[in-house]
Amino acid sequence: MSKPLTGPANSEASTADWASLILTVAPNGARRGHADHPALPITPDQIGRCAAACADAGAAMIHLHVRDGDGRHTLDADAYRAAIEAVKREAGERLVIQMTSEAVGMYEPAQQMAMVRALRPEAVSLAVRELVPQGGDEREAAKFFAWLAAERVLAQFILYSDDDVRRFDDLAARGIVADSQRFVLFVLGRYSVGQRSSPGDLLPFLAANRRGYTWAVCAFGAREAACVLAAAALGGHGRVGFENNLTLPDGRVAPDNAALVAVVADGARAMGRPLADATVAREIMAG
Numbered sequence: 080m081s082k083p084l085t086g087p088a089n090s091e092a093s094t095a096d097w098a099s100l101i102l103t104v105a106p107n108g109a110r111r112g113h114a115d116h117p118a119l120p121i122t123p124d125q126i127g128r129c130a131a132a133c134a135d136a137g138a139a140m141i142h143l144h145v146r147d148g149d150g151r152h153t154l155d156a157d158a159y160r161a162a163i164e165a166v167k168r169e170a171g172e173r174l175v176i177q178m179t180s181e182a183v184g185m186y187e188p189a190q191q192m193a194m195v196r197a198l199r200p201e202a203v204s205l206a207v208r209e210l211v212p213q214g215g216d217e218r219e220a221a222k223f224f225a226w227l228a229a230e231r232v233l234a235q236f237i238l239y240s241d242d243d244v245r246r247f248d249d250l251a252a253r254g255i256v257a258d259s260q261r262f263v264l265f266v267l268g269r270y271s272v273g274q275r276s277s278p279g280d281l282l283p284f285l286a287a288n289r290r291g292y293t294w295a296v297c298a299f300g301a302r303e304a305a306c307v308l309a310a311a312a313l314g315g316h317g318r319v320g321f322e323n324n325l326t327l328p329d330g331r332v333a334p335d336n337a338a339l340v341a342v343v344a345d346g347a348r349a350m351g352r353p354l355a356d357a358t359v360a361r362e363i364m365a366g
Contacts, residue, residue, distance in 0.1 A: 101205035101316040104133040105142040108322030109152035113347035127165030130335040137344030140175035140362040177202035202233035228257040233364040244287035267298040274299040301326040
């Protein structure tokens with residue numbers, strides 16, 4: 080369930096500061112390359128160096144995509160292991176490492192689930208539309224989600240619309256997702272013209288979030304920081320990075336992912352919202 084914006088009255092009574100903002104960086108995504116931005120990290124070494132810089136800037140989690148030898152999106156477990164090793168080498172334990180199970184039109188649910196089982200990551204993002212499509216095999220999805228809970232893999236469920244929130248409610252009510260799996264990501268503006276998000280895109284999601292899930296947002300385009308700071312002001316969490324946006328709020332191209340992280344980190348501090356470190360982020364995500 081969502082925690083209040085204020086922390087516990089007795090901080091010694093809890094190891095987690097529930098007021099803290101989990102700031103995630105999504106540094107590369109599945110589609111962009113060096114032609115889009117020369118600082119977009121592709122190789123494990125590039126990802127590792129980027130991860131360390133983003134941790135320095137205030138990120139507590141990295142949302143990780145990996146590529147094959149031709150630079151294409153892959154869910155290959157060995158490719159993930161190489162990237163995870165690089166992140167740990169450069170950033171230590173300062174970041175929660177969240178892999179994606181995103182299909183990008185290339186993978187079926189059974190393949191996505193098999194890869195996650197093979198890797199057993201610390202954290203994973205899961206698109207409800209992909210893994211439990213309308214009319215899909217809910218029994219296999221339920222087994223997979225139960226396995227994630229038993230293995231204590233930190234799951235985040237990707238929701239693209241208020242209808243997705245209501246669908247997630249239904250899955251939760253029927254036990255398809257476990258009680259411990261209540262961390263969701265609202266994707267703002269995925270279907271807007273030109274994929275240009277705005278803070279107002281958050282309102283339908285919040286109206287639909289009647290069960291009070293712990294939530295974060297990601298957004299597209301130059302208003303990415305504004306969207307994440309709106310979420311921060313309302314008690315949510317946020318994700319920034321080159322996966323969805325290359326632009327600083329003033330319209331300049333960002334020099335790197337760490338610059339996008341720093342904008343939101345500075346804004347959160349200005350509004351009095353402290354940043355979670357990786358330890359606190361893990362506790363919040365675990366519920």
